[in-house]
Amino acid sequence: MTNKQILLDHGSGGKLSHELISSVFVKHFANNTLKELTDSALCKVSSDQIAFTTDSYVVQPIFFPGGDIGKLAVCGTVNDLAVTGATPLYLSCGFIIEEGFSIEELDKIVSSMAKEAKNSGVQIVTGDTKVVERGAADKIFINTAGIGIIDKKNVEIANAKGVQTGDKIIINGPIAEHGVSVLGKRNELDFKTDINSDCASLNELIAKVLRISDKVKFMRDATRGGVATVLCELAENKKLGIKLDEDTIPIKENVRGICEMLGFDPLYVANEGKVVIVIGAEDAEKVLKEMKKDPLGKESAVIGEIVQDHAGKVVLNTVVGGSRIVDMLSGAQLPRIC
Amino acid sequence: MKYIDEYRDKQLVLNIAENIKKISKKEIALMEVCGGHTMSIYKFGLPSLLPKTVKLISGPGCPVCVTSTKFVDQAIAYSKLPEVIIATFGDLIRVPGSNSSLVKEKANGADIRLVFSPLEALEIAKENTDKKVVFLGIGFETTAPTSAATIIDAYKQGVKNFYVLSSHKVMPPAMSALIDEGVTLNGYICPGHVSTITGSEIYEPIAKKYKLGCVISGFEPADMMQSIYMLVKQFESGEPKVEIEYKRAVKPEGNLKAKKMLDEVFELRDDWWRGLGILPKSGLGIRDKYREYDAEKMLVVDVPEPVEPKGCSCGEVLKGIKEPKECKLFAKVCTPEHPVGACMVSSEGACAARYKYDK
Numbered sequence: 001m002t003n004k005q006i007l008l009d010h011g012s013g014g015k016l017s018h019e020l021i022s023s024v025f026v027k028h029f030a031n032n033t034l035k036e037l038t039d040s041a042l043c044k045v046s047s048d049q050i051a052f053t054t055d056s057y058v059v060q061p062i063f064f065p066g067g068d069i070g071k072l073a074v075c076g077t078v079n080d081l082a083v084t085g086a087t088p089l090y091l092s093c094g095f096i097i098e099e100g101f102s103i104e105e106l107d108k109i110v111s112s113m114a115k116e117a118k119n120s121g122v123q124i125v126t127g128d129t130k131v132v133e134r135g136a137a138d139k140i141f142i143n144t145a146g147i148g149i150i151d152k153k154n155v156e157i158a159n160a161k162g163v164q165t166g167d168k169i170i171i172n173g174p175i176a177e178h179g180v181s182v183l184g185k186r187n188e189l190d191f192k193t194d195i196n197s198d199c200a201s202l203n204e205l206i207a208k209v210l211r212i213s214d215k216v217k218f219m220r221d222a223t224r225g226g227v228a229t230v231l232c233e234l235a236e237n238k239k240l241g242i243k244l245d246e247d248t249i250p251i252k253e254n255v256r257g258i259c260e261m262l263g264f265d266p267l268y269v270a271n272e273g274k275v276v277i278v279i280g281a282e283d284a285e286k287v288l289k290e291m292k293k294d295p296l297g298k299e300s301a302v303i304g305e306i307v308q309d310h311a312g313k314v315v316l317n318t319v320v321g322g323s324r325i326v327d328m329l330s331g332a333q334l335p336r337i338c
Numbered sequence: 339m340k341y342i343d344e345y346r347d348k349q350l351v352l353n354i355a356e357n358i359k360k361i362s363k364k365e366i367a368l369m370e371v372c373g374g375h376t377m378s379i380y381k382f383g384l385p386s387l388l389p390k391t392v393k394l395i396s397g398p399g400c401p402v403c404v405t406s407t408k409f410v411d412q413a414i415a416y417s418k419l420p421e422v423i424i425a426t427f428g429d430l431i432r433v434p435g436s437n438s439s440l441v442k443e444k445a446n447g448a449d450i451r452l453v454f455s456p457l458e459a460l461e462i463a464k465e466n467t468d469k470k471v472v473f474l475g476i477g478f479e480t481t482a483p484t485s486a487a488t489i490i491d492a493y494k495q496g497v498k499n500f501y502v503l504s505s506h507k508v509m510p511p512a513m514s515a516l517i518d519e520g521v522t523l524n525g526y527i528c529p530g531h532v533s534t535i536t537g538s539e540i541y542e543p544i545a546k547k548y549k550l551g552c553v554i555s556g557f558e559p560a561d562m563m564q565s566i567y568m569l570v571k572q573f574e575s576g577e578p579k580v581e582i583e584y585k586r587a588v589k590p591e592g593n594l595k596a597k598k599m600l601d602e603v604f605e606l607r608d609d610w611w612r613g614l615g616i617l618p619k620s621g622l623g624i625r626d627k628y629r630e631y632d633a634e635k636m637l638v639v640d641v642p643e644p645v646e647p648k649g650c651s652c653g654e655v656l657k658g659i660k661e662p663k664e665c666k667l668f669a670k671v672c673t674p675e676h677p678v679g680a681c682m683v684s685s686e687g688a689c690a691a692r693y694k695y696d697k
Contacts, residue, residue, distance in 0.1 A: 247348075253339060256339060257339055260339065260342065263377075263685065265381075316383070317383075318381070318382045318383045318559075319346050319348060319382070319559075320346055320347075320348050320351040320352075320382050320383075320384075320387075320559040320560075321348050321351060321352050321355075321387065322351075322382050322383025322384050322385075322386045322387050322559070323383045323386050324380060324381065324382070324383035324386075324695045324696065325694075325695055325696055327693070327694050327695070
């Protein structure tokens with residue numbers, strides 16, 4: 001390509017658009033469906049029920065330790081499908097790019113998307129690119145939508161229908177890493193960390209769990225709003241009591257340190273590779289053991305359970321033996337001043 | 339985390355709780371003055387570990403909460419000036435002014451930047467010489483020295499476009515005023531960070547005049563519980579005095595260098611506290627020597643008399659007369675998403691802490 005920067009013409013549908021599509025998108029996403037470049041991708045599915053989701057990614061900074069906006073756009077949508085019990089198959093991607101954006105960086109992002117798609121076993125089969133004037137977008141925004149197929153036995157997981165008293169709550173590893181890693185890269189917070197985002201596709205880990213247990217009652221990826229928000233929503237919607245034990249919740253020391261310093265409660269900090277699983281008590285140990293064998297679940301832990309008391313509320317037993325309510329987050333957590 | 343986890347040891351905390359139960363016979367009301375203490379109490383669920391005889395009341399020690407509506411209105415007026423960049427601690431941007439808030443002005447295009455230290459604000463000023471940078475100086479003896487140090491820096495470096503809008507305050511006048519107003523207390527859990535600067539001597543008059551125990555506490559759960567234990571013990575034995583629990587950080591004489599800087603830049607003046615009104619010699623104004631950094635004197639804006647929210651009980655909550663739950667707006671009209679009063683804004687505010695952890 002002769003240009004080094006994205007021009008408005010790259011989104012015009014003309015020659016430059018075609019050049020960009022073939023030299024960046026088709027090159028990296030290479031698959032037979034996409035190559036056809038038809039207006040709609042024609043995909044085969046082997047089920048009469050599909051799961052369908054969409055999400056937009058506007059993360060700033062676009063490159064962060066442990067990932068980038070492209071990887072995030074694939075993982076996020078793959079995970080949204082996987083936590084409903086579906087097997088993710090196809091993704092679409094829409095790019096909104098700010099005029100002047102570096103083509104080299106775009107190439108990096110697209111290559112990272114392709115790598116993550118391959119890794120999680122999905123195909124990116126259709127896409128769209130728009131270029132907006134300088135200032136009308138912040139570098140690059142990506143939307144991905146995804147289609148997966150879902151087995152009949154898993155269709156109740158998404159709505160948590162089967163959750164009952166005594167069920168255990170499992171998480172697949174240490175919390176708050178994505179939020180803290182991105183925060184460390186922001187201009188306004190000039191601190192250096194070696195904390196990587198936990199950004200990862202969880203579909204394989206989840207598939208393993210579903211293969212060995214039919215007692216999975218509910219799953220949700222704990223992204224924005226963190227683990228607390230997922231559990232508060234569950235408690236409120238289903239009028240269930242949830243008890244958490246603070247000292248069982250996995251968190252890395254350096255992440256805890258930064259949260260402590262900034263006055264953040266890690267329970268509310270975003271993750272991009274963590275799933276909260278509610279499972280029948282009888283299968284909890286078996287599933288935990290299986291999860292620990294997976295690289296993305298090595299530090300899995302049971303962090304709480306569904307209880308009869310305090311319906312609609314999440315109560316945390318604190319590290320010092322006290323107890324307190326965990327409530328929904330209101331607005332973004334702001335740094336404390338003293 | 340070293341130096342933190344030692345003070346979050348479950349057995350240690352439970353042992354102290356047991357000791358408190360053993361010695362506490364009479365009902366006792368203790369006020370934690372500092373917002374950081376309020377947070378810690380609720381974050382670790384400490385009330386659930388205390389006997390019924392011990393009642394904790396949240397006091398006026400959250401800087402955001404005691405800041406006047408007029409201050410916020412003035413900051414908003416500055417933010418509307420095209421040549422001004424506002425630099426502020428994060429908590430302040432959601433505090434409602436009479437008709438707007440900084441977060442709303444930011445959405446309208448005002449240049450408002452969040453900083454962790456006034457020194458960052460000074461850097462912004464140096465990078466934007468065509469702009470005027472106004473730092474919103476709030477907080478007690480803890481944050482005031484960094485504002486002082488920054489003003490001294492600006493003076494030495496000859497920076498001409500940096501200003502501080504000072505609403506810095508000092509703690510003891512508020513602690514006395516509460517008792518004078520008739521709030522019934524049996525002891526103060528005194529602020530830890532403030533005391534690292536001021537030392538413990540500033541509480542002596544309170545202990546003597548009002549016969550109240552004053553224990554300077556650290557912020558970890560074991561610190562808080564130990565301080566409560568010390569206050570209960572003083573109360574039961576009838577010997578109120580000033581004691582330091584937070585010995586690893588607080589010296590009786592305080593931080594002399596920081597105190598000197600405070601004195602170099604600031605002078606005591608009467609100041610307005612939300613809920614308490616005007617308290618004599620409770621605020622820190624910028625001395626004439628540094629007037630070129632004083633936003634109030636150098637950037638004059640016309641701010642009408644503020645409109646205080648109707649039905650808001652922030653004042654009574656700050657005095658410890660009302661529990662947040664007793665305010666008729668609490669959790670109904672006034673929530674962290676739509677705060678009516680300042681106590682609901684900062685995570686350290688009594689209402690916000692109660693809303694989050696104990697609704």
